[in-house]
Amino acid sequence: xxxxxxxxxxxxxxxxxxxxxxxxxLFDLVLQSLDDDQAQDVVSIxxxxxxxIADYMVIGSGRSTRQVAAMAQKLAERxxxxxxxxxxxxGLPAAxxxxxxAGDVVVHLFRPEVRSFYNLERMWxxxxxxxx
Numbered sequence: 565x566x567x568x569x570x571x572x573x574x575x576x577x578x579x580x581x582x583x584x585x586x587x588x589x590l591f592d593l594v595l596q597s598l599d600d601d602q603a604q605d606v607v608s609i610x611x612x613x614x615x616x617i618a619d620y621m622v623i624g625s626g627r628s629t630r631q632v633a634a635m636a637q638k639l640a641e642r643x644x645x646x647x648x649x650x651x652x653x654x655g656l657p658a659a660x661x662x663x664x665x666a667g668d669v670v671v672h673l674f675r676p677e678v679r680s681f682y683n684l685e686r687m688w689x690x691x692x693x694x695x696x
Contacts, residue, residue, distance in 0.1 A: 590643070590646075590648050590666060590667070590668055590669050591608070591619070591620050591622075591668070591669050593642060593643065593646055593648070594620075594622050594639065594643075594666065594669050594671055595608070595622065597635075597638060597639045597642050597643075598622070598624050598635065598639070598671075601631075601634065601635045601638055601639075602631075603624035603625065603626060603635055603673070604624065604625040604626070604627070604676070605623075605624065605625050605676075605679075606622065606623070606624040607622070607623045607624070607685055608620055608621070608622045608623075609621040609622075609623070609685070609688050611670075611688075614688070617670060618665075618667070618668055618669055618670040619668045619669065620668070620669045620670070621669075621670050621671075621672065621684075621688065622669060622670070622671045622672070623671075623672045623673075623674070623679070623684055623685060624671070624672075624673050624674075625673070625674050625675065625676045625679050626673060626674070626675060627675075627676075628675065629658070629659035629660060629675060630659070632659045632660070632662055632673045632674065632675060633656055633659040633662065635662075635673055636653055636656060636659070636662040636664055636671075636673055637653075637656070639651075639664055639671065640653055640664060643666050648666060648667070649667070651664050651665060651666045651667075652664070652665040653665075659675075660674070660675050660678045661673070661674050661675075661678050661679075661682070662674075672684060
């Protein structure tokens with residue numbers, strides 16, 4: 565089993581997986597998908613004990629509304645094809661902030677300006693890191 569402690573998306577490559585291209589869990593699938601689609605500044609927040617909505621919240625940015633929309637759609641497809649079922653997606657038409665609810669993992673994808681404005685990491689008490 566993999567460690568329960570979340571890691572940045574780029575650190576996922578160093579973790580051994582059951583086989584190439586097969587994520588060990590929904591959380592790993594989300595991180596792998598965002599990494600494959602070149603999401604920026606991916607952060608995961610463990611929610612267990614903080615909230616009953618999910619086990620993890622993952623936040624990432626795209627360079628444009630087009631990239632944010634594409635990442636969200638691909639992530640939803642990958643989750644479905646991996647057997648985790650359908651996800652709920654909100655905010656796709658504007659794609660400034662897209663929410664993907666995959667059950668145990670909730671993903672927020674933003675354009676950088678919108679992410680800075682809402683600052684979800686701070687709201688959930690996850691550090692003050694981040695300089696432009």
